[in-house]
Amino acid sequence: MNNWLSVLIFLPIAAALILLLLPKRASNVFRPVTIVISLLQTLIAAYLYTQYLKNPQGYHFVERADWINLNLGTFGRLNIDYFLAVDGLSIGLLLLSAFVMFIAAIASNEIKKDPKAYYTLFLLLSAAIMGVFCALDFFLFYVFYELMLLPMYFLIGMWGGPNREYASIKFFLYTLFGSIFMLLVMIGLYFSVIDPVTGEHTFNMLYMMDAANYTKDSYFSIFSTDALLFNYPVRFFGFIVLFIAFAIKIPTIPLHTWLPDAHVEAPTPVSIILAGVLLKIGGYGIIRICYGIFPEAAIYFSYWIGLIGVISILYGAFIALASTDLKRMIAYSSISHMGFVILGIASLTSEGVNGAIFQMISHGVLSTMLFYLVGVLYLRVQDREIAAFRGLAQPMPRYTLFVVIAFFASLGLPGLSGFIGEAFTLIGAFKSASVNALLPRGFAILASVGILIGAAYFLWTLQRMFFGAPRFKGAQEWHLKLKDLTATEYLVLIPLALITILLGIFPAILFDASNNTINAWVHETWIHGIANLKSMQSLLKF
């Protein structure tokens, strides 16, 4: 069978359709069905991952078919392909996404309101996420990308906390703002790129990555002599616009303010999906699309991109230090940790980009764990204020054990997954100065200060909330409510903790899949980028 990726995408859609047909009173069926479907997806993704490892280079599981073929009269024909494939960059993220969705499905037991709508949207979201990581046709990517927005909007807006409407609209508008401009660039690229086989315009991303496929006088062509906007090449603006779209998703400073609000309002499983998967689409998009299609702009702006990464790391860490709400603290720590991803990508070294991918997957697992742990507490006493708790280790020792694992993994204790990602993004950022001179060494050093502050806020929180003599805001009533973990909670937390340890001790599990792809990617981005930059500088004289 060669269309596993389609199965991965359409399995949840089929399940969603079946759920829609079920009557509302069959409310105890929805969650098991969703769990089974996402477990199946995880198993398929794991199978694909092991298959990929047998020959870890190039694109695998390619599916390609005509999808939309419209005659537009004077504009020519509109060709959109159904083009799916995965490589070392996406296969790990695909597996992570399937797994996080599985965990989120289990963690959805707290959802009581309108389960039919919830699980239908959940499955729709799952399909869209799978699609985003598999699509290699820009239009198809865009469709999946926008398709994620809708269920996410409702999941936050309908099942969220008291201020959910504000948060969900903020999330929606932020992302839409990015994607509208992405649409413009996408259309611009379509009219610039020619399929070398058929001679027609194409949305194929792989063709967009090759300078030879651009028609000579098009806006985004490298060989254009007049494609300037405010005295800078149009291609640079294309890059910036796409970068902003994905930077909102990651999110980086200063486009991050939707994230804390969304997290604070979202129910636990939605927070898990948001931090575990959706943020990674930003990092993935930057590597695959921004850097892939506009390598020269990536090189040209790498200093600024690296700087954004460093500022995100420090800024996120500082605000996490000052946060008084546990969930908000973890949301800001996410911003800090995703800053390492940006920094690693900007270094354009194999160590840095491999580290960035590792960091994304590790953060996916860890943020899932962290948000779930917050949910466990919130479910018991409906409070998340750090100051409301003290000495939680006493009534909830097992819970504290998992918190310690998650916190120490997040602050980069070796032997756990967070360390490898951070260490290699830093090694890459440091190496950049002597390999390609894109980032100054100071960036790596500043970023490492973020690790120090990371230790400070996690340990401070441990000290304030979990250790010391027990004292709770809700006094005796809370003592009764604060029971240790239930069976379901163990079921969620144990695999997550094991994966964190496994990845920390055997990082080859991920590096073996990504290394070849990333080595080639770094090489090509660098070669193409420099060649494009030279030709554009001589033709456009900017």
Place this chain on the structure above:
Amino acid sequence: MNQAITYQVDSLLQVLDFSAIGFLLPLLFFILFSFYRFSERIVFWSAIAAILASYGSLFYFLKPLVNPHQYYILDWFSIAQSKFQITLLIDDTCFLVLSMIHLVTLMVIIFSGYYMKAELRFEKYFAYILFFFTAMFGLVLSNNLFLTYIFWELVGFASYALIGFWRTKDSAILANKKAFIINRIGDLGFLAAICILFNQFQTLNIHSIEVMLQTSPKDLPALYLASFAIIIAVIAKSAQFPLHVWLPDAMEGPTPVSALIHAATMVIAGVYLLLRIAFFFPPEALLFLKYIAIISMVMASLFAIVQQDIKKILAYSTISQIGFMLFAISIGNQPFALFHLLTHAFFKAALFLTAGVFIHENKTQDIRNLTGAAKQQPIAFIAFSIAAAALIGLPFTAAYFSKEAILFSAIQQHGLDVFNILLLFSVLLTSIYIARIWFYLFAKKDSSNIPQAKSVAMNLPIVVLAMASLFAAFSASPFYLQAFWFTLGTETIAPMFSIGIILLSVAGVLAVKFIPAILLMDEKNAIVYFLKNGAFIDRFYAYLFVKPIQQIAALLKWLDKHIVDGIVNGIANFAIVIANFSDWFDRNIIDGLVNLIALFAKRMGDIIRITQTGRVQTYFLLALMLMAIVVWFIY
């Protein structure tokens, strides 16, 4: 180095015989104890069994591999074109340090059976100790800086867990947080060194770097930077000035933990690391190390003589003694730095464990209340006396060799320069602070006898460690080093020199005996107050770093909420205002215009309608008037 044998192994199975027993067995017990609650007896005996088995395998499997030393290399993962490998070096140094660690761990575990008896979470305590043991084991064997870094942080984590073992005790949970964060600063130094060296050599195997340096110039700027970065790591881990502040606080942990981690093993990791990689250090870095070492030694001994808390005195003593080892490295006397590391481990562990007995039996840590020990805990008192003699460096102890040799080589190299005068000064201070404790212990107790515990678990470890502090553990002769079970460089000490040092130390002891002010250390004295508070370095850091960082964080939080998010909300509000305005404009202007036109049409209609009377006479009149006007215009 070149005659070493290197094995490229496909899996650790090839060194499995000793790693399985030595490394994995304690790890297994750690996992078991962390998740399940066993009875105290099972936990205690299985922990002892694990360490004993490991100890046995050390002698049985590892000892034969030591000569010639060998490398075991296992591919771990690869990234870009570089391979990261698990590299183990098995040699004399590693064997000596490992056997010290095994002995001290074993004794501390036995002692903990007495000290931690009936403690809640008894099994967790042993789990953490075993975890620490495993991490320390790995740290000693590793010959790859990436791997070393991993264990370097893991021992720090074990230390965090054990300092804060009594997790409802506020001072303990503040101390372990502080220890971890300050060690993090050192870790960043280590990480920086890793970045620099990896960037330079594309490998982190210490042996490979060594080989590469044999054929390449040694004055690379990268090596300068890396050596300074490593020294920062060493300063934090080995509690040297200015990052020493965590160690006195770490004494909040259980006393056996202080003996094991914060005296004998973990804190010497910095010394051990330098023994492994100081070969590439340029003279400037060694000089920097010398400054750090001498400042730490003098400062810590000064702090030690004014303390009243027995554990704090010993903690400062550890800082000072590690400074002494680093001093030895900085003057190129690596073998005796290693030797002092070993002798110090035994006598300091003995000092801490005996202190543990006094604390446990008297329920206080204040030396002024620990009187009467000579009578009430005679075994512990004798053990303490032997260990104290070793700390001072009196003959018949093992530390006599290590201490005199380092002092002798220092003075032989540089004569009586400022460094060496300070060095001798700290030797004097050392005998003063330890004599203070001793005289209090020796003094008679006023109050009635408290019933004293007697158990093997209490006495066996302190006796064994006190014995290990004696010359016979290392040398056949008490007066000159005649090593019989390991090899060190040869260092001869002049007898006259030795007598001089002994006299200096005895002078210190006598000063305590005959000058009551030293014994008392009244806090009303400004200098005593200043030193007792650690020269206010802690408070200085609080104002210089901790407060500003919290303020920056609070400021950024405010900025984020009001400015960054304010702009976003501002844009949103602006859009709403525009929308409202458009709405008003649409309602009033656009629609107004439409209505106006309609109104105009209506008014026009109204006016015209006046003419539409339906009466023929009016129409006829109007027609006549129109014709008259037309005619009038024509003419």
